Amino acid sequence: MPEPIADLSYRTYSGSHLAVGSRWLVIARMGWRTAFKKKSFWVFSGFAAWYYLVMIAFLYVIEQLDITRRAGPMAEQFFGNVPWKDHFLTGFTYGQIMWLSLSLLVGAGAIANDNGTNALLVYLSKPCRKVDYLLGKWMGGFVPLLVGMAIPTAFFYLYGLLNFREYGFVSNDPWLGMRLLAMVTVAAVFQTSVILGVSSLFNQGRMAGAAYAAAFFLLTFFSFLMFIAWSVSQGTRRHHANPQLGDIAERLYHLSFDGLQIGWAKVVLGTDGSAPFVGKAGGMPQMHAPPPAFVLVPMALLSLVGIALAWRRIRAVEVVK
Amino acid sequence: MPPVASIRDLTVQYGSFVALRDFSVDVPEGCVGLLGPNGAGKTTLIKTLLGFVDPSQGQGQVLGRQIGRHDLQIRQNIGYMPEQDCHIPGLTAVQYVAYAGELGGLPANQSIRRAHEVLEYCGLGEARYRPVETYSTGMKQRIKLAQALVHGPQLLLLDEPTNGLDPLGREEMLNLVRSVSHEKGVNVLVSSHLLPDIERTCDHVIVLLGGTLRAEGLIKDLKRVDGHPMDVELRAPANGFAETCADRGLSLIEGDGQRFRFEGLEDPENTSRMLFEAASQSGAQIRRLSLAVRSLEEAFMEAVDA
Structure with missing residues (x-):
């Protein structure tokens, strides 16, 4: 008699179990798998790089002109004065709408969908604590968001590093890479925490997403x-x-989701920014970077409120439909 | 045998509402039914065992571990099938059950393997690659059982497992529950307000009402009637059978000419012998003779009325 291809009868499990403290990782891994599998995740992340792509094309054209015309010292002067920090700031600013899309994609349904399908009963009836669930969901949102935000920035950074090293890309600001990492990490922490809090208030991901997007756009309109x-x-x-009006408006401009992140980017990059292509030489005034506490305190508070809301809402309660 | 769960003087309150009041019970090994009308405190008791609610007083143990102190270790060895629909959105059945296995502490390779086994066992082998959202009610009930079983629990808590099922689905679910408890050696606590479900699957029953314990014990003991009365069924109605029995000292409790219930003597064997003699004398043919038992419904109603 042929052997069965697999043992499909139920048997008691007598093997080893993973440590209880690692449950958050299981939940986070599921978040990563779900996010990275979505094509729209990569599309949004790619769209967020549009400004960098335009700049790369622009710099490429200048570089080619330089080679054909043998511009020599003139090109050296041009490439030596490229305001890299300002370009990263502008790219980050123009990418805000895509960061919003990414955060909606990875975070809006994270807890809301679980609320709607009573999935919390599944999680919490296993050896999985509230803190494991929240940490797992948070990491499951944070890492994809960080990756999505970091890819365009890292792409442009690598482009600069490989092509313009001799023009002072590294020597003008050796800490630029770390500053950029801090810029996207803090922004990802902020967005993940806030959207998880919003997500926990709803039973449907789309409702949570709509509420978050509505708050984002209202505050952006205010900015x-x-x-x-x-x-x-x-x-x-x-x-x-x-x-006087200018000072007040400049401060209040940063009191929105994207305003806080742009303000933080200015603080961490140490620049007020400049107009694309013309740079500081264009003479267009730019809003000044706010004091660090002015953006960091609201970001920290909003992040804590988001996490506290989520913590409060994570309960093993059945939703009767 | 030590009890699977042991509860002492447990009181659970939701605000001013007392869901369980000074509740003490030992849940034995095997398949145990938790019986009571809606609002009796069955689900609260299950949630207390899982550590979901904090009792205002009392204590308990599950599988030898203290509730409230070793909740994670308890949940490591418990599988819970909630009453309401519950699944993790966006996953196929095998992904969902494997994920539940990983949450239960199985290594990833083991959890995927056991997910296939458990889905096959629960009758979802053919539908394992379908998203759970597309499942029918019966299939959703089965997958709830599968996710509860996947990590190999020692105790399974089933809250209204036949909720919303059609007669065929109910039959299949009850067979599954019986198979898990009687063939696979998993202790099962089934909460239900449906007496036939409990009678079909369980050996032992705990009756709750208004958050208090009303009765508990083996189902066959609860169904037993005091005084060893005997039920007799004749092949055909026979005149004189009841009178002959009465002449021999057996008092009739009820009868319709073909079926009778007699008050028993102290020794049931004596009662049987006298019934056969009376049948022989009156020319009646006995088709069935047994110790009288009541239905579980009667036992339940008595416990509730008390």
């Missing part, structure tokens, strides 16, 4: 109004500048 106020405060040929 936009502050930007207009700041622009007006800079004065025109007919109107005098109003520095």
Whole structure:
């Protein structure tokens, strides 16, 4: 009689068990698998790099012109004065809408979908604590978000490193790589914590996503109004500048989800930014970097509120439909 | 044999509502039914065993470990099948059950292997690669059982396992529960308000009402009637059988000409002998003779009324 291809009868398990403290890793791994498997994750991350791609094309053209014309010292002067920090700041700023999309993708349904399907009963009836669940979900969102944010930045950094080293890419700011890492890490921590908190309040991922996106856009609109106020405060040929209004608008501009992150990027990169292509020579005024505490304290508070909300909502309660 | 779970003076409150009041019980090995109407405290008792709720007083042990102190070790050895639908969204059945296995502490390679085994055992082998969201109610009940079983628990807590199932699905689920407990050696605590389900699957029953223990014991003991009365069924109605029995000192409790229940003597064997003699004398043919038992429903109602 042929042997069965597999033993498919139920047997008592007598093998070893993993340490209880490693359950968060199981949950986090599931989050990573789910996020990295989504094509839209890579699409959003790729779109977030559009500014860097344009800059790469621009720099490539200049480089080619330099080679064909043998521009010599003129090209050296141009490439030696590329405001790399400002380009990273601009790329990060222009990528905000894609970071939002990424955070919605990986975080909006993280707890909300579990609430809707009573999955918390499955998690918490296993040797898995509330803290394991929350840490697992947090890491499951944070790592993909960090990867999604870091890829475009790392891509442009590597481009600069490989092509413009001799023009001072590294020597002008040896800590640029670490600054960029801090920029995306803190932003990813902030976004993950806030969206997990929002997610925990709902029973459907799409509702949580809609609520988070609504809050994001409302606050962004507020920042936009502050930007207009700041622009007006800079004065025109007919109107005098109003520095007091400018200062207030500049501070308030940073009190939105993307404003906080842009403010943080300015702080950590140590630049106010400059207009793309023309740089500081263009003479266009830029908002100043806010004091570090002005962005870090609200970011920390919002992150803690998000985590506290999620902590409070994680309960082994059945949702009766 | 030591009890699987032991509860002493347990009181659980939700605000001012007392769900369990000074509740003490020993859950023996085997398949045990937790019987009671809705709101009796069955689910609260299960959640207390799992460490989901903090009792306001009392204590308990599950598989020799203290509730509230060793909850993780307890849950390592318990499988829980909740009453409501529950699954992890976006996964196929095999991914879901394997994930549940990993959460239960199995290494990844073991959990995927056991997921296949358990799904096959629960009758979902053909549908294992389908997303759980597309499952019917019966299949969702089965997968809840599969995720509870995958990590090889010593005790299985089943909360209303036949909830929402059609007669065929119910039959299959009850067969599964019986198979797990009687063939695979897993201790099972089945919570239900459906007496036939408990009677089909369990040997032992715990009856709750209003958060208090009303009765507990082996089902066959609970169904036994005091005084050893005997039920007699004749092949055909026979005149004079009841009178002949009465002449021999057997008092009739109830009868319809073909089926009778007599008050028994102290020794059931004597009662049987006298019944056969009376049948012989009156020309009746006995088709069935047995010690009288009541239905589980009668036993339950008595416990509840008390």
